[in-house]
Amino acid sequence: MSCRIALTSLLLLASCPLVGLAQPDSDFYLVPKTVPEFWRAARFELRTGSYERAAERIKGLLALNPDEKTLFDLAENPPVGGESGVTQFLKLRNIPRWNVNDKLNGEAKENVEKLISQVTTAVNNELKSEVRINRFIKALVGEQEESAYAIKELRRSGKAVVPLLCSILSNKPDDETRNAIFQAIPQLGDDTIPGFVAYLSIAEQPDQVELISCFQKRGDFREMVSRVQSDPVPTLLYLWGNPNSAATVKNAALRGATLWTLKDPTLSAKPEMRTAVGQLTAVAKGFLEGKPNPGSPTGNDMGTPTYQVWMPEGKTVKEVALSKSATFEYYGLRYARWVLELEPDNAAAQEIFLSIAIEGQANRTGGTLPLSKTAPQLNSVLSTASYSLLTSLLEDAMRNKKTAITLAVVRTLGERAELRAGKSEEIRVDGEKTKFRPSVLVKALDYPDPRVKFAAADALLKIPGEPTHGRTDEIMKLLMATLAADPPAGAKQKALYADPDPVRGNGISTVLQQSGYQTEVVNTGRELMKRIQQSTDVDFVVIDRHIVDPMLTDLLPQLRADLTAKTLPLFVVASAEGITPVNKLTALARLATIVAFQDLPDAPYREWPRNEAELRELRLLNNQMVAAVLGRYEAQVKRMTTMVQQAGFTLDDQTRNRISYLTLQTIPFVTLDSFAQNLLLEERLDAIKLLPPGVSDELAGQKIAQIRPRIATDETPSKPETENILNLMRTTNEAESALLADRLPRMNATWDSFWSKETPRLPAIVGVRHPDIEMAVARKIRGYNRVHVLPAVFTPAGLSEELVQLIDPKAPMVSPEERRDQAATAMNWFRKMARGEVLGYRVMQAEAQIRHALNSDELALIAIDTIVRMPSKTGQQDLATIATSDTRPAPIRIAAAEGLIRSVQTYGKFVTPEQIDALVVIAKTTEDADVKAKLNSVIGVLKPDAKVTGGLLKTYTPDLSAAPMKEKGPDPKEDPKDPEKKEPDPKEKM
Known part of the structure; x- marks a missing residue:
C-alpha cells in the first residue's frame, strides 16, 4: 500500500514539474x-x-x-x-x-x-538602446566570459551597434578598447557589414588597415561583393589610388581588391584599367547602366520598394532608406566623385557624373522642368561645361535613349546658342567631299521624345544667322503643330481612340474619361493619322482591333514610321466580334448622365447651383426652386424609365431603384440639400436597397459616402440581356450626339463624378477579357515598341497600370501646362520671324495657326503683333472681329484695333463692309473710353464720312460750367534751385 502511494506521488511529480x-x-x-x-x-x-x-x-x-x-x-x-x-x-x-x-x-x-x-x-x-549597447561595448574589455556574453548581446542588437562603434573608433580610444572592438567586428552579424564598409572611407588610416583585416577574417567575406551596400572593392580602389593614403593602407587596399575580385588591377590587359582611376570609372559607369545588384528591398515608401544604404555622417555613419534609383544614384555619384578627386579633368568621369546626376534629378521631379528651376547648382555645372563634354554627353544619351539627359543637354546648348551645335560637319574621305554629318541638334530633332524635338527646334532657332541645317520646313511644321495644340485652361491629357463602330467607341471613350483623360474618337485609320498630324496634343492612342482604312496590320507600321506618331504609347483593344457591352449598371449610369442634360417636355434643362456662391446668385423664390427640383427629378426618372423599357428591359424593383439613385447623382448635393432634402433620404434608401445581400445590415448605419462604392455590380450578362444593353448603349449614343455643345463640359464633369477617387458614387467597372483574342492581337503587335494589348472592356486601374509600363518615369507624358508653355514659345518664334529677327523661315506657312492663336487670351497680344506684319487678308478680318467683340478683354481689343489700322495702312483694306458697319455701331455703344477711342480711329481709316463727322459735331456739347484745370508748376523736389543763383531783387521783380 505504501509503495503504491509513493509510486503515485512520483508520477504526479513527473507529470506536473512546472506547477509543482x-x-x-x-x-x-x-x-x-x-x-x-x-x-x-x-x-x-x-x-x-x-x-x-x-x-x-x-x-x-x-x-x-x-x-x-x-x-x-x-x-x-x-x-x-x-x-x-x-x-x-x-x-x-x-x-x-x-x-x-x-x-x-x-x-x-x-x-x-x-x-x-x-x-x-x-x-x-x-x-537598439544606446545605453544598453554602450554598456556591452564597455564589457568587451572584461574577462573572457564577460566579453563573449557582450559580443552575443551586441549581435542581438544587430546593425544598431555600427554607428556607436564607428564613433568610438573615430574618437581614438585606448588601445585595449580599440583592439577589443576589432576583435568583435568579425563576430558581429552580416547586417553590420554595409555600415562598416561605409565607414572604411572616413576611418583613420591605421583603422582602415584593421577594418580590411576584419573583413577578411569573416567567414562570409566572399559574399560581401554580391551586393552594392556591402561591396568594399570600390572603397579599396579609392584608398589604393589616393595619394594621401599611407603605404600600409595602399598595400592593404590593393591586396584586398585583388582578394575579392580574384584579379590584380595592376596586371589588367587594358592599360587604362591598371589604375584606380580607370577601375573606379568602370564601377561608376556600371551604376549609370543599372548593372550592380542592390539586393532585396527591405521596405517600401508610398508603394515604392526601398533599400537600406549606409553613408558617412561626420565621424560616424547613418542608415537611410532609398529607392532603387536613388540607391544607384548615390553610389554612382560617390564613385564618380572619387575619380574626380584623383583626377579632376577626367572627361569620362565628368560625363558619368553628369549623366547620373541628371537622371537622378529627373527621377525625383519627373524630368519635365528645366534644371535651372529644379537643380540650379547642377544646371550651373552643365551650363559652364566644355562644348566637347556636352556633345559627347548628348551623343551617348541619344544613342542609349536616355531622354532626361538628352533634354537637359539640348536645352543647355540652346541657352548658349552654340553655333557649332547647329552646323553640319563635312566628312571627307581621301581628300574628297562625300557628305555632311548632321549636327547634334539636328540629330536631336529626330529623337522620338516630343519634348526633345521641341527643345531641339527651339535651340536651332536661337542660333544666330541663316540656318544651314536644311530642316527649316520640319521646324516650321513642328511649331505650327505645337501652336495648334495649345490647350484651354483646365484641359486634361488627351487620348485618341479609333474604332469603326460608334457604339463600341462610345463605351471605350467612357472608360477613358473615367480614367481622367480627355478623349477624341475617330472611325478610321486614315482619320487617326490625319488627326495626329494636325497638332501635337495627343498623349496616347487606343485602337480597336477591328479598325479599317487601313486595317490594323497595315496601320501599325505607318504609326511607328511616322515621326510624330512613333513616340506615342499605343494600345490595341482585343474586342470580340460585334460589340462587347459594358455592364447594365454602367449603361444606366451613362444614360442618366445624358438625360440630365436633355431638354425634357415636362421640365426644361437648367443649370443647378453647385456651390454656395451659385446658390446665393439665385433669383427664384424657395418654393419655385423646390418645385423645379422635384419636377426635374420626376421628369428625368420618367424619361429614363421609358428608354430602359424601349431597350427591352423588364422594369423590376432593382431597375427602378437604380434609375432613381442614378438620377439623384446628376443633381448637385447643394441643390438637393437646400431645396429637396426628402430626395437625399430617397437616395440613401435606394443605395441601401442596391447593396449586395448580407451587406445592407453591415452598412445600414454608415454614411452615404461609404455605402455608394459597395453597391452591387452585375454578373456577366446573358445573351438576351446583352442585346438589351447594346440597344440601350445605341439609344444613349444617339441622345448624346444630339446634346448642345455648351452642355458637354458639365455633362462630362457629372459623368466623371460617378467614379471620383475621393467620393465614388458607383463601384469600379469590371473588365471583360477574351484570352484567345488577346493572344491573337499580341502576335500582331509583336516587334513594335510601346504597344500593349487591352481587354475588350478594361478598367481605369488597368489602363493606369499599362501606361506605367509604357512610359519612362524620367520622361512622363506632356502635361497641358507644358503644352501651353510650348505654344507660347512657338508663337514668340513666329513673331520674331515676322519681324525679320529670325531669317530663313517662311512665316506665312503658319498663317492658319497664328490666326487660331488670336482666340487665346494668353497668346492674343503676341499673335496680333505677328499677324499685322503679314499680308494676310483673313488675318486683317480677324483683327476687326476681335476689335468689335465685347467678350474679349479691353487690352486685346485695343491691340487688335491698333493692329487693324497698321495692317490697313501697310497692305490695304481687306475688311468686309459688314465688319465696317459693325465697327460703327459698336463704337457708339461701347462704354470703355479707351476702346471707343481706338474704334473711332479705325473708322476714320476705313470709312471717313463728312456727313458722319458733321452729325457728331452737332451732338457735341461741352460742359462749360466745369472749372478750368490749373497748370501745375514744377515740383520743387524735382527741380531744385541752383544754390549759386542769387534771389532777384524785389525792384527787379516789379
Missing part, C-alpha cells in the same frame, strides 16, 4: 494585479486549455498599459520554466479559437496582435 516546482496552483486563482502576474496567469490558463480565461488575462494585462521596460523584462525574464524572447508571444497566434462567441473571439485575437506588437516594439527598442 514553480508556483502552487492556488496562486493562479488569486486575482492578478501586475503585468508579470497577469502573464503567469494567462500561461497557466493556456496550459490547462482554458482559452476564454487566458483571453481575459491578456485583456487585463493590456488594460494596465505596460511600458516598454516592463514588456522587455516580460520577454527576457519569463516565469520559471518558460521560454524567453518574443517567440512565446508569437505562439499565441496558434490558438485556433479563443471564445465560442464570434465577437469575443475577434476581440481576443485583436488583443493578441496588440500584445505581440507592443512586446516586439519594446524588445526592438531596448536592443
